[in-house]
Amino acid sequence: MKLGQATIKDIAKELNVSLSTVSRALKDYPGISNETKRKVKELAEKLNYRPNAIALSLRKSKSFTIGVIIPEVVHFFFSTVISGIEEVAFANGYNVILCQTNEKLQRELSSIEAMLDNQVDGLLVSYSKETEDFNHFTKLLKQNFPIVFFDRVPEIENTVNVTVNDFKGAYDATSHLINQGYKNIAHLAGPKNLTISRKRLDGYLAALQDHSIKHNPDWIIPCPIGTQEESFEFTKRLFENEKAKPDGIFASNDIAAAGAMMAVKSLGLKVPSDVGVVGFSDWQFSSMIDPPLSTVSQPGFQMGEKAISLLLEMINKKKDETWTPKTVVLETELIIRKSSEKIITE
Amino acid sequence: MKLGQATIKDIAKELNVSLSTVSRALKDYPGISNETKRKVKELAEKLNYRPNAIALSLRKSKSFTIGVIIPEVVHFFFSTVISGIEEVAFANGYNVILCQTNEKLQRELSSIEAMLDNQVDGLLVSYSKETEDFNHFTKLLKQNFPIVFFDRVPEIENTVNVTVNDFKGAYDATSHLINQGYKNIAHLAGPKNLTISRKRLDGYLAALQDHSIKHNPDWIIPCPIGTQEESFEFTKRLFENEKAKPDGIFASNDIAAAGAMMAVKSLGLKVPSDVGVVGFSDWQFSSMIDPPLSTVSQPGFQMGEKAISLLLEMINKKKDETWTPKTVVLETELIIRKSSEKIITE
Numbered sequence: 001m002k003l004g005q006a007t008i009k010d011i012a013k014e015l016n017v018s019l020s021t022v023s024r025a026l027k028d029y030p031g032i033s034n035e036t037k038r039k040v041k042e043l044a045e046k047l048n049y050r051p052n053a054i055a056l057s058l059r060k061s062k063s064f065t066i067g068v069i070i071p072e073v074v075h076f077f078f079s080t081v082i083s084g085i086e087e088v089a090f091a092n093g094y095n096v097i098l099c100q101t102n103e104k105l106q107r108e109l110s111s112i113e114a115m116l117d118n119q120v121d122g123l124l125v126s127y128s129k130e131t132e133d134f135n136h137f138t139k140l141l142k143q144n145f146p147i148v149f150f151d152r153v154p155e156i157e158n159t160v161n162v163t164v165n166d167f168k169g170a171y172d173a174t175s176h177l178i179n180q181g182y183k184n185i186a187h188l189a190g191p192k193n194l195t196i197s198r199k200r201l202d203g204y205l206a207a208l209q210d211h212s213i214k215h216n217p218d219w220i221i222p223c224p225i226g227t228q229e230e231s232f233e234f235t236k237r238l239f240e241n242e243k244a245k246p247d248g249i250f251a252s253n254d255i256a257a258a259g260a261m262m263a264v265k266s267l268g269l270k271v272p273s274d275v276g277v278v279g280f281s282d283w284q285f286s287s288m289i290d291p292p293l294s295t296v297s298q299p300g301f302q303m304g305e306k307a308i309s310l311l312l313e314m315i316n317k318k319k320d321e322t323w324t325p326k327t328v329v330l331e332t333e334l335i336i337r338k339s340s341e342k343i344i345t346e
Numbered sequence: 347m348k349l350g351q352a353t354i355k356d357i358a359k360e361l362n363v364s365l366s367t368v369s370r371a372l373k374d375y376p377g378i379s380n381e382t383k384r385k386v387k388e389l390a391e392k393l394n395y396r397p398n399a400i401a402l403s404l405r406k407s408k409s410f411t412i413g414v415i416i417p418e419v420v421h422f423f424f425s426t427v428i429s430g431i432e433e434v435a436f437a438n439g440y441n442v443i444l445c446q447t448n449e450k451l452q453r454e455l456s457s458i459e460a461m462l463d464n465q466v467d468g469l470l471v472s473y474s475k476e477t478e479d480f481n482h483f484t485k486l487l488k489q490n491f492p493i494v495f496f497d498r499v500p501e502i503e504n505t506v507n508v509t510v511n512d513f514k515g516a517y518d519a520t521s522h523l524i525n526q527g528y529k530n531i532a533h534l535a536g537p538k539n540l541t542i543s544r545k546r547l548d549g550y551l552a553a554l555q556d557h558s559i560k561h562n563p564d565w566i567i568p569c570p571i572g573t574q575e576e577s578f579e580f581t582k583r584l585f586e587n588e589k590a591k592p593d594g595i596f597a598s599n600d601i602a603a604a605g606a607m608m609a610v611k612s613l614g615l616k617v618p619s620d621v622g623v624v625g626f627s628d629w630q631f632s633s634m635i636d637p638p639l640s641t642v643s644q645p646g647f648q649m650g651e652k653a654i655s656l657l658l659e660m661i662n663k664k665k666d667e668t669w670t671p672k673t674v675v676l677e678t679e680l681i682i683r684k685s686s687e688k689i690i691t692e
Contacts, residue, residue, distance in 0.1 A: 074425030114441035285631030
């Protein structure tokens with residue numbers, strides 16, 4: 001039997017169980033005994049059963065459905081990306097189904113399974129903070145299954161990606177703080193395994209260097225969870241413990257910036273006169289908080305439009321025709337509000 | 347041929363076109379000529395082709411996928427509901443796929459089609475603001491397809507629903523404003539066709555009546571779109587035009603409340619000393635705006651948990667076994683913040 005030719009029927013027949021038992025056993029669903037799971041998995045491995053390969057080769061017609069995998073639907077930036085995706089998808093007769101991973105690798109894996117079971121024609125993916133191994137994507141890409149990555153670009157060769165210029169956005173935000181007269185700028189960084197976190201950190205460091213400011217490694221604070229509570233705690237600790245207190249904060253997202261601002265205020269310091277704060281990604285609430293938060297706006301809607309357009313191109317290619325790897329980089333925009341206005345123009 | 351027995355194969359064969367052409371023609375997708383669409387649709391009607399009936403009767407095994415249809419993923423309340431749904435779904439070996447309707451009936455219809463094409467085992471639905479005719483749901487329910495409605499309960503008999511006590515929430519919010527000393531309370535209402543809007547309005551009116559305050563019909567302002575800009579405009583107009591100005595605002599959601607607060611402030615009035623404001627549904631930003639917004643918190647997570655639990659019960663019933671119609675009502679909680687604190691306790 002050639003690689004990938006066994007079906008769940010073969011497994012079910014050989015073990016004398018139902019198709020649904022095999023399917024559920026392979027997916028580790030509850031309600032199936034460990035003994036059965038073991039037997040099914042062993043035989044599947046022996047027969048070189050590969051679910052996705054089979055599913056993909058069985059596809060006869062398009063489903064006109066696109067699957068979108070995102071970390072969190074409530075994230076304002078992602079919701080604008082989704083709007084862009086949907087706009088183009090609906091105009092082209094495609095439906096869009098979403099799965100959120102809640103930043104969990106396990107949910108990312110099962111979401112992809114569900115999407116493939118549902119015969120989506122292609123995937124738009126922004127992977128989870130937990131994802132460090134990209135095998136589940138490379139497997140699909142090798143089978144010529146259309147995937148476009150957006151915002152978070154994985155370290156896989158020859159992919160199609162849409163991202164924003166995170167380096168430039170961070171550079172602009174930090175330079176703005178420096179130009180306003182803030183000299184001791186701390187950085188609340190994103191999770192280390194995300195390329196966007198590293199690029200924003202690099203932009204921050206480059207801006208300091210270009211203004212001949214030496215960076216303080218203790219003032220680069222990774223915020224792996226990304227909640228307001230986390231950045232509140234970390235910021236409070238930073239300001240309470242250090243001798244030379246920072247007078248500026250560049251946060252890798254607006255939630256972290258909001259938490260930092262609350263921490264600074266809780267210590268009796270004022271924003272922006274004592275401490276200037278700039279966030280990243282212009283959440284819906286950012287203009288409404290006190291003081292309104294300066295931030296780096298990302299073109300979410302255009303990102304969605306571009307990502308789905310590239311995906312539709314891939315889907316509409318002839319079978320076996322390959323696509324050209326590329327990364328489209330969209331520009332950000334610095335939005336200056338009160339939280340970073342130290343210089344009052346008369 | 348009996349009702350609902352024709353398949354797209356019969357149509358394709360008779361017209362000598364491909365299955366995919368028939369499928370796309372029936373769904374009005376682009377790329378199919380109007381002539382073909384007409385022919386396909388006429389024959390489908392003649393043969394009594396009913397896509398959902400067929401799709402449903404062909405279902406052999408469960409897909410272990412639940413479809414969730416919501417107006418907007420960025421809506422904080424809905425995102426908490428989704429979390430509750432996902433928690434229970436994943437624990438039971440189910441995946442969750444989402445479609446957002448953007449409050450459009452057309453997208454609701456095509457999302458349901460996509461979900462059924464994808465063979466979801468059941469649907470959790472919060473319908474769009476545009477939906478006034480519930481035929482697309484009653485058709486499915488007649489075929490015993492499991493649907494649980496949440497938050498927005500449609501006017502269909504014998505459904506299973508999970509909602510919150512909107513009347514009580516609105517009553518509590520309005521009573522709180524009255525007890526704080528605000529006597530002239532306006533109401534920014536939700537879209538008229540949503541039951542929740544009517545219940546919140548009823549709660550507002552009942553609270554005024556119970557405190558012997560006559561309501562002013564001009565101060566009940568429907569906000570059909572639900573954006574901050576809309577409520578900003580309407581609130582400004584209300585305060586500029588009326589002789590007896592309101593001193594309190596109860597808004598049917600926090601976005602509207604935030605817009606109203608900005609309008610009040612733009613007119614030089616102060617919140618809460620001149621005007622008290624209370625919203626509904628405790629968005630993520632509501633505690634961070636200036637002043638922090640009093641609001642009615644809804645148990646979104648529990649709503650999601652309850653809705654999926656009821657749906658799984660329905661899915662796991664034996665074929666032809668019917669379910670008991672019911673509406674589970676969850677209680678709200680009034681969250682008092684600065685925006686409505688007229689009485690300063692010493």
